Amino acid sequence: MERKVKGMAKDGNASGKSAGSNPQWTVPSIPIDSTELRVNLEQIRQKTGNSGDIIIREFTIGGSEEELQAAIIYVDGIVNNTTINQFVMEVLLNVMLSNEQRTLNDLVQVITDKIVPIGGLKTLVQWDELYDALLWGQTILLIDGSKEALAIATSGGEVRAIDEPGTDTSIRGSREGFVESLTTNISMVRRRIRNPNLWLESMTLGQVTHTRIGIMYINGIADDSIVEEAKRRLRKIKLDSILESGYIEKMIEDQSFTPFPTVLPTERPDTVAANLLEGKIAIMVDGTPFMLIIPAVFNQFFQITEDSYHRYDISVALRLLRIVMFIISMIGPSFYIAATTFHQEMIPTQLVISLVSQLEATPFTAFVEALLMEVIFEILREAGVRMPKAIGSAVSIVGALVIGQAAVQAGLVSTAMVIVVSLTAISSLATPVFSIAVSARLLRFLLMISAATFGFFGMILTLIMIIAHMCSLRSFGVPYMAPYSPMMHVKNSQIHAPLPIWMRHLVPKLMKKPTTEQVGDQDGT
Numbered sequence: 001m002e003r004k005v006k007g008m009a010k011d012g013n014a015s016g017k018s019a020g021s022n023p024q025w026t027v028p029s030i031p032i033d034s035t036e037l038r039v040n041l042e043q044i045r046q047k048t049g050n051s052g053d054i055i056i057r058e059f060t061i062g063g064s065e066e067e068l069q070a071a072i073i074y075v076d077g078i079v080n081n082t083t084i085n086q087f088v089m090e091v092l093l094n095v096m097l098s099n100e101q102r103t104l105n106d107l108v109q110v111i112t113d114k115i116v117p118i119g120g121l122k123t124l125v126q127w128d129e130l131y132d133a134l135l136w137g138q139t140i141l142l143i144d145g146s147k148e149a150l151a152i153a154t155s156g157g158e159v160r161a162i163d164e165p166g167t168d169t170s171i172r173g174s175r176e177g178f179v180e181s182l183t184t185n186i187s188m189v190r191r192r193i194r195n196p197n198l199w200l201e202s203m204t205l206g207q208v209t210h211t212r213i214g215i216m217y218i219n220g221i222a223d224d225s226i227v228e229e230a231k232r233r234l235r236k237i238k239l240d241s242i243l244e245s246g247y248i249e250k251m252i253e254d255q256s257f258t259p260f261p262t263v264l265p266t267e268r269p270d271t272v273a274a275n276l277l278e279g280k281i282a283i284m285v286d287g288t289p290f291m292l293i294i295p296a297v298f299n300q301f302f303q304i305t306e307d308s309y310h311r312y313d314i315s316v317a318l319r320l321l322r323i324v325m326f327i328i329s330m331i332g333p334s335f336y337i338a339a340t341t342f343h344q345e346m347i348p349t350q351l352v353i354s355l356v357s358q359l360e361a362t363p364f365t366a367f368v369e370a371l372l373m374e375v376i377f378e379i380l381r382e383a384g385v386r387m388p389k390a391i392g393s394a395v396s397i398v399g400a401l402v403i404g405q406a407a408v409q410a411g412l413v414s415t416a417m418v419i420v421v422s423l424t425a426i427s428s429l430a431t432p433v434f435s436i437a438v439s440a441r442l443l444r445f446l447l448m449i450s451a452a453t454f455g456f457f458g459m460i461l462t463l464i465m466i467i468a469h470m471c472s473l474r475s476f477g478v479p480y481m482a483p484y485s486p487m488m489h490v491k492n493s494q495i496h497a498p499l500p501i502w503m504r505h506l507v508p509k510l511m512k513k514p515t516t517e518q519v520g521d522q523d524g525t
Contacts, residue, residue, distance in 0.1 A: 080156025120153035342455030
């Protein structure tokens, strides 16, 4: 029986949003109505603005008493030139047609018999199909006297080589990271899950960009209702352009006005494979190395695939350390402000004397000091990211040390405040997923204001509001704070802590239907 997910969107207001589009940029679906090669080529030239990368090569096909005029059209840079020259042009120039073989079907049959290594051949009768095939790297063959076109699979071109991911780095595990090619990314996942139940559904989004989207899941493990909901939200997206998976992420979230991410991005194929085996769904976007994992709960942002490669006890300790670092990155400065401003009695006497003497030497309150240092650090961090990679990290470190020391010597901030801000920054950088680390950075300023206004009481009130907000969030119908709120019994799940490998014979029940053993029984394997 299919499990219904509470809170799933029922209309297009909560998810699958539309931002409008320009119908004038789309190619109308009209048939190729002219049989004259010259007319059809002229229409292609006009539609593409006679662009220099649209290559049109006209030639004649011989072998009959009257030679047949033909032309191939392709986009330079996104095709495999070797395939075109060695398999397409060589065959077409040497093809021998009899006097009766004058139609495209006859030519297709001859080409199919001779161009076996190329693979896909498709007959096109609509202009929109022709332009779609052309812009996806296929070579279009037009012959004089026919209203049909032939698309030959010649996609290729230069793509970035597979390299170690820039954000999801690990000490142990695969060094492969996704690239900008959707086909390459799909193959990297398939090499890890060689199972026919790994299904991929494709669609095209973006009225102008026509970006390819892939929805990958394991049939029998992923919840069918979540798969259908994901496809429904994707189909409802009406945008002119999809240039990165971030476009998709913002359009399919259950709730947009929240600082917390409800979709997990990743650059690692082993992370995608591990989540697929747990019943999750991967959304792949052509042109970006970042894939999206849905649904995503809060604890998942502190899990890394590397946890499964280490010993159980070490993985548990490291995951607890990540959660502690996230908490420090969010409440570190506000805790210091509240303790030094309102609750000095909580600090040991010798330490409070030292802190008070430092604060007396500075002209600002603890809140102003913290705000000043946090803003400076955010500026340095942003500058380090935007600067060239070779000097970005060096400038950030030198800038932080020089500015921190100079600020203390100038009497602008206390030494203790520099230590607190540094610890907070390091904890933020140690959070495994960037999107959840950004959430802590934003909420840190809200907590600092609360601590400067009402001390620990303001902090606790703000934290209660944040937790209540997190409990109200859902990711594709799955409670964001599951399995803690609402309390759910999750057998054999790694949500709480990474389990030993010998206890993982069943997939978790939080987001899936049957177990892997049950799937095997159904398939008779």
